Amino acid sequence: MRILVLEDDAVLLDGLKVGLGLSGFTVDTVSTVADAIEALASDRFDAVVLDRMLPDGCGLEVLSRMRGKGDRTPVLLLTAKDEIADRIDGLDAGADDYLGKPFDLDEVAARLRAITRRAEGRARPVLECGDIVLDLAGMTVRKGGDSMALSRREFSILQALMENPAMIHSKHALEQRLYGWQEEVESNTVEVHVHKLRAKLGASIIETVRGVGYRMGRLL
Numbered sequence: 572m573r574i575l576v577l578e579d580d581a582v583l584l585d586g587l588k589v590g591l592g593l594s595g596f597t598v599d600t601v602s603t604v605a606d607a608i609e610a611l612a613s614d615r616f617d618a619v620v621l622d623r624m625l626p627d628g629c630g631l632e633v634l635s636r637m638r639g640k641g642d643r644t645p646v647l648l649l650t651a652k653d654e655i656a657d658r659i660d661g662l663d664a665g666a667d668d669y670l671g672k673p674f675d676l677d678e679v680a681a682r683l684r685a686i687t688r689r690a691e692g693r694a695r696p697v698l699e700c701g702d703i704v705l706d707l708a709g710m711t712v713r714k715g716g717d718s719m720a721l722s723r724r725e726f727s728i729l730q731a732l733m734e735n736p737a738m739i740h741s742k743h744a745l746e747q748r749l750y751g752w753q754e755e756v757e758s759n760t761v762e763v764h765v766h767k768l769r770a771k772l773g774a775s776i777i778e779t780v781r782g783v784g785y786r787m788g789r790l791l
Contacts, residue, residue, distance in 0.1 A: 574597070577600075579624075620648075622648075645667045648669045667689070702714055703733070705730060739786045
């Protein structure tokens with residue numbers, strides 16, 4: 572899952588990037604309202620984390636622009652302003668959730684999973700396809716009841732495919748789920764991860780649609 576984090580505190584921003592990365596998120600970071608608006612105009616994210624008070628404005632400005640354009644990407648507000656009136660303002664502006672500072676990184680990760688789950692219309696924190704069960708909170712995979720060990724990026728590819736099993740996902744779209752702005756993408760990285768997933772979960776687990784991309788195997 573790829574997320575954008577807007578926060579002007581460099582130490583906190585680095586902590587969010589590292590901590591959420593350990594929870595399986597691909598994290599891109601910005602520290603100004605202007606950079607956040609530019610990032611949202613050029614890239615797609617599964618969720619956005621916004622600080623309220625920034626050097627060049629307020630995170631609510633970013634949120635207002637998003638909702639004004641019909642962008643329904645889930646948004647979590649993080650702020651030191653934790654009065655009830657501030658929460659109401661943020662939620663009424665279109666935020667999906669609100670968390671005051673200081674906060675626990677595990678709770679931030681859990682809230683991000685919750686708001687993206689609600690946006691997709693899922694009640695449970697798991698994805699199921701055939702005999703494969705993906706636990707998004709625990710980052711675990713079971714096939715036929717047996718636990719399988721996957722790397723973070725293998726897990727991310729499988730999650731993307733299982734979220735929309737009938738949809739064909741292009742190589743570029745999968746790369747965007749796996750890598751942030753500062754990470755170098757190797758030309759065959761998706762093919763390598765798909766090959767490893769097939770080796771672990773079965774050759775028919777992922778179907779290649781030649782010249783288009785990948786989707787979950789139809790036998791599932």
